[in-house]
Amino acid sequence: MDGAPHAIRYPWETPPEPGEAIEMAEGVLWMRLPLPMKLDHVNVYALDDGDGWTIVDTGFASNTSRRIWGDLMAGPLGGKPVRRVIATHHHPDHMGLAGWFQTAHGAELVTTRTAWLFARMLQLDAQDRPTPETLDYWRGAGMDPAILAERMAERPFNFADCVAPMPLGFTRIKQGDSLRAGGRTWDVHIGNGHAPEHATLWSRDDDLVLAGDQILPSISSNLGVYATEPEADPVGDWLESCERLTALARPGHLVMGGHKLPFTGLSLRMAQLIENHHGALNRLHTHLAMPQTAGDCFPPLFKRRIGSGEYGLALVESMAHCLHLWHEGRATRTRRDDGAWLFQAV
Numbered sequence: 001m002d003g004a005p006h007a008i009r010y011p012w013e014t015p016p017e018p019g020e021a022i023e024m025a026e027g028v029l030w031m032r033l034p035l036p037m038k039l040d041h042v043n044v045y046a047l048d049d050g051d052g053w054t055i056v057d058t059g060f061a062s063n064t065s066r067r068i069w070g071d072l073m074a075g076p077l078g079g080k081p082v083r084r085v086i087a088t089h090h091h092p093d094h095m096g097l098a099g100w101f102q103t104a105h106g107a108e109l110v111t112t113r114t115a116w117l118f119a120r121m122l123q124l125d126a127q128d129r130p131t132p133e134t135l136d137y138w139r140g141a142g143m144d145p146a147i148l149a150e151r152m153a154e155r156p157f158n159f160a161d162c163v164a165p166m167p168l169g170f171t172r173i174k175q176g177d178s179l180r181a182g183g184r185t186w187d188v189h190i191g192n193g194h195a196p197e198h199a200t201l202w203s204r205d206d207d208l209v210l211a212g213d214q215i216l217p218s219i220s221s222n223l224g225v226y227a228t229e230p231e232a233d234p235v236g237d238w239l240e241s242c243e244r245l246t247a248l249a250r251p252g253h254l255v256m257g258g259h260k261l262p263f264t265g266l267s268l269r270m271a272q273l274i275e276n277h278h279g280a281l282n283r284l285h286t287h288l289a290m291p292q293t294a295g296d297c298f299p300p301l302f303k304r305r306i307g308s309g310e311y312g313l314a315l316v317e318s319m320a321h322c323l324h325l326w327h328e329g330r331a332t333r334t335r336r337d338d339g340a341w342l343f344q345a346v
Helices: 063-074 098-105 113-123 132-141 145-152 234-246 266-287 298-302 308-327
Strands: 022-025 028-034 041-048 053-056 082-086 108-111 178-181 184-191 198-203 208-212 254-257 331-335 341-345
Touching (some): 022 254, 041 254, 132 308, 184 234, 266 298, 298 308, 308 331, 308 341
Parallel strands (some): 082 108
Antiparallel strands (some): 028 041, 041 053, 178 184, 184 198, 331 341
């Protein structure tokens, strides 16, 4: 890391409108697609390969997204084909239309092995009601009984609702790889925590970083534990990734992330991302002087009221922080009669 941290700045204060693009550097376009949730957008990028385009992330699979991509391909992308899709990680707002680009446009899908496996597994796993494993996990996290009763009776979020069918076949990238796109060579550095084996791309030829959701300005990426791996430690994975990626930061880096605005000041932002979670863990440790469920731990972690629309993400993030203290030996856990885990500081 070169010198003292530099202030975080936003070279572009206004994002592109749907169907429009902003040129970030020669051959690199920034575009934005809407999302039907509180975080109401995802950033996607296009890299000019001369006879076609490589796009980075895709947005949800929806009629709206397909229409906007049609406008983008006819407009800012100049009618040239999308030949390759790089998916930074498996989440639906990033992987959602990868299969559509493969089948409808003949594009190659490039992603990490874990991202492809998770996306294809989840895309095939549609449920009408929450599974017994999911209900057990929610009870273990101390989900509010009224919210639990509601969720037991309704169709859960299904990956397949917003991810296009994914055909067999992808091209793997991994830590230490490099690839050519947009007239540049990009080094692949893998992050973890927000999503397993999350790819970030660092240009050798200039100061561009395609960061996905691994490095975001102004908001913290959600670090959640789910029924798929109920004793995972995404907070530990996140902190390790942040420390490792910090060593790559240069003052001139322009970070192009999956949400919010592209920014400079990467060294400072990495320090903030690390400190934010250490601070949250210390507040949580104090809060756990008395036994608490993960559902009881929103106040020290979020320091604001959590609404119903944010409850699910808050619960899995609270569980992640409680489990990190448990993995580190800073907390114990015991089962309550109703199945909830009670965490207590050591």
